[in-house]
Amino acid sequence: MSRSHRTSTHEADSAVELNPLFSRPGESTIFPRFTIPEGESLPSTAYQVVHDEAMLDGNSRLNLATFVGTWMEAEASKLYAETFDKNMIDKDEYPQTAQIETRCWRMLADLWNAPDAAKTVGASTIGSSEACMLGGLALKRRWQHARRSAGRSADKPNLVLSSAVQVCWEKFCNYWDVEARFVPVSKEHQMLDGHDLDRYVDENTIGVVAIMGVTYTGVYEPVEKISAALDEIQARRGLDIPIHVDGASGAMIAPFLQPDTVWDFRLPRVASINTSGHKYGLVYPGLGWIIWRDEEALPEDLIFHVSYLGGDMPTFALNFSRPGAQVLLQYYLFLRLGFAGYKSVQATSRDVALFLSGEIGAMEPFTLWSDGSDIPVFAWQLADGHTANWDLHHLSERLRMNGWLVPAYPLPEGLGEITVQRIVVRNGFTRDLASSFLSDLKKEVAYLDALTAPMPDGGQTQAFHH
C-alpha cells in the first residue's frame, strides 16, 4: 500500500477524546510495528499502548537474575523525575551536577582507601562496562608510553584475566586489540588466585584484572594474593604489572561487610577500581564509576577538555551526552544512607542470601557452589546422580511459570561441563519474598522429581545475563 492510501491511525476528531480508553483509534486498532505511523495520536493513547506493552516484560522485582537496581524509594523517584533533563556532559550549563559528580567519586576514593583522595582521578560512566573500557585503555596507554620511552615495541599488548570475567572484558580486548590471556577456572582454582601467574605475564602485559564478585558465582578473587604473586614476579623478573579491580558489585559490598579484606587502594599495585552505581550502589540503571589511584595511573593524553564556567573541565569517557540524573541519585543515596545505612542494606541482602543458600544447600537435589557470604549472590548445581529426568534449565522454566527469573547457565571455560543456577539478592528481595520463592522452588522440584520419564531437551535456550 502506498503512503497516500494509508489511513491515519487517528482522524482529527475532537470527539475522540471523549471515547472511552481502549476504544479510541490506535487502541482498538494496531499500530504499525516497523514504520512510523502516518499521523498523530493522543498522548494518552500513545502512553497507554506503550505502557501496556511494557507490562508484558517480566516483573523486575521477581528478576533474581539481574544485579541491577529495581527499587528506589519515593523521594528518589521524585528527584529522578525532576532531573531527567540533565546532560552529564554539559558541565557549563549544569555546574552543580558536575560538582556533585566530583564529590561522589571523591567519596568513593575515600571509601576504597585511596592513600591521598585529593590526588585520585575519577569519573562517572554509563555503567561498569564503560568504566572497564576506560580502565583498560589507561593500562594500555601507560604500558605503551613506558615501552616507547624504553625504545621497545608496543605492538602486542596483552591483559591477564580469569576465564570467569564479565563479557565487557572480552569486548575491551576485542575492540582495542589487546590479547586476552585467560587463566581458566578449575575445581582447584575456582577463581583467579595468583597461581601460575608467572606463566601468563610477560613484558607485554598491560595489567591483571581481579574481580571483586565473580559474576557467575559471587565469590571474591583474592586481590591481595594476586598482588603478592605479582610482587614476587617483579622481584624475580623485573616486571611491574598493575592491577585493575573490577568491583562492579563487590566494591559497594566489601567496604561495608568485609572491611578487613584488603582488595583496594591499600594495595599499592591497584591502579584503578570500577563499580556499577546501578548494582550495589543501589541506583536505577545507567551509572558506573571508575577511580584511578593518581594522575600517573591515567595518562594525560587520554583526557579531553570541555568548557566549564569559562574554564575547562577534564573528561575521560566514551560517550559525549549521558543522563546526569543517576549521578544525583547516587549523591542522594550517599546522603540518605551514609555508611551505616549502606552497611545495613547490604547486610540485609547478605542475610537473605545466606538464609536462601542454607535452605537450598540443604535440599537433597542441590550442591552449592557458593553461599552468598562475599557478595549476596550464590549458585548451585544439581547434585551428582540425583536424576537423569530433568536439569536446571527445566527447573528455571518451571520457576518462570511462577514469575521468578532464575537463570541456569554453564560455568566458564575450564568448568564448562557444569551447569549452575544463580540468585542475586538485591535490596527489595525481602526475607518474606525469599520464603515465597522457596516454597515455589520446593513445589517445582517435587513436580520434576515426580516425572517418570526424562523431560525433553530444549530448556537450554535461556541467555545468561552476565
Ligand SMILES: *Cc1c(COP(=O)(O)O)cnc(C)c1O
Ligand atoms: C555487571 C558486571 C560488569 C558490567 O557492568 P555493567 O554496569 O552492567 O556495564 C562488569 N564486571 C562485572 C564483574 C560485573 O558483575
